[in-house]
Amino acid sequence: MGGSGLIGAHVVEVLRERGHAVTTLARTARPGIDHLLDVESASVDELRPLLAGHDGVVYATRTDEQRPLRKPIYPAFRRDNVEPVVRLFTAARHEGLTRGVIMGSYYTYHDRLHPQWRLAARHTYIRCRVEQAREGRAAAGPDLPVAVLELPFIFGRAGDRLPNWAGPLDRWARSRSPLVVPAGGTAAASARSVADVAVEALEHARAEDIPVADENLTWHDMIARIAEAVGRPRRVRRLPAAAVxxxxxxxxxxxxxxxxxxxxxxxxxxxxxxxxxxxxxxTGRSLGPALRETFADTPSAD
Structure with a gap:
């Protein structure tokens, strides 16, 4: 599921490199997509024939957590993030699949690591990511282990598919606007690294929460490296915490x-x-190649 996206395309590539047969599903028609399906509305009965005869399934779709919606937003986020996963793994269980992967968020990793931050209580997106993992596994049952990859910022490219945030950062780095960032930082990984971890999780039928990162970057380092990648290296200044x-x-x-x-x-x-x-x-892998690939040309969002 989500085979037309950046991460999904890399997962398909790695699976085929390792000799696995792959069927791709997506809501967007692209070369290499076998079935068009809106997973957010597909029923269990619609999903079952598409899963029949397969060993595993990867769920690689996402929702824009920053897009403002009319209150209350929890029903909409649950409808987009949780309910499709429950239906998918219910169908997978009925069809006898033996392994699965959900592409999740590293916010659930930090929610476990820092309970005092109350991330799930304060952020609807994070609450729904926690529910997605828990309820997806419950729907799968004990005979269908599900790995949840907890993903940070993802760099890389698959054809014209890029991270959805790449366009704004590309334009900012190429502009004459000052580069000003807060303290703090983020983990980051390449789409290829994520795909490698996902396929390994499938092959070994892992059932863990698996946080994935190639490097940890301060915001300063990330923006400086992006500016260098687009050919406009310059000083990155620190924005005071109070102003943020x-x-x-x-x-x-x-x-x-x-x-x-x-x-x-x-x-x-x-x-x-x-x-x-x-x-x-x-992982210890360098982000350099994926970062340069992401900003090689003026990008369009995935």
Whole structure:
């Protein structure tokens, strides 16, 4: 599921490199996609014949957690993130599949690691990611182990498919605007690394939560490397924490006054941006090739 996306395309490539037969499903028609299906609305009965005869399944679709929606947003996020996974793994269990992978978020890793941050309570997107993993596994049952890959920022390219955030960062790095970032940072990985981990999880029928990171980067280092990749290296300045908090809280107030919410609550977003959202251990692979690939040309979003 999600075979037309950046990560899904790499998973298909790695599976075929290792000699596995693959069937691809996506909502967007592209070369190499075998079946068109809107997984968000597909029923168990619609999914079963597509899964029949397969050993495993990979769920690699996502929702834009930053897009504001009308309150309350929890039903919409649950409909997009949780319910399709429950139906998919219910169908997979009925068809006798023996392994599965969900492409999740590293926010669930940090929710476990830092319970005092109350991430699932404060952010609807993270709450639904936690529910996605728990309820997907419950639907799969004990005979269908499901690995959840907890993914950070992903770099890389598959044809014209790029990370959905690449376009804005590319334009910013190429512009004459100053590069100003907060303290803190994030884990990051290449789409190829994610695909390698996903296929290994399938081959070994793993059932763990698997955080994936090639490198841990401060925001300063990430933006500096992007600016260098697009050919406009320059100084990256630090934005004071107080300014970050004030700006995002104001944005949260304005969003609320407009009757809207987003999956990551802007009132608490500063806490995330100012934290070091790192993953240990990392794979040790360099992000350099994937980063340069992401920003080789002016990108269009995935």
């Amino acid at each position: 908090r004030a700006a995002l809280r104001s944005g949260g107030v304005l969003q609320s006054l407009g009757g809207k919410e987003s999956g990551v609550n802007p009132t608490y977003l500063a806490d995330l941006l100012l934290a070091e959202l790192f993953i240990e251990p990392t």
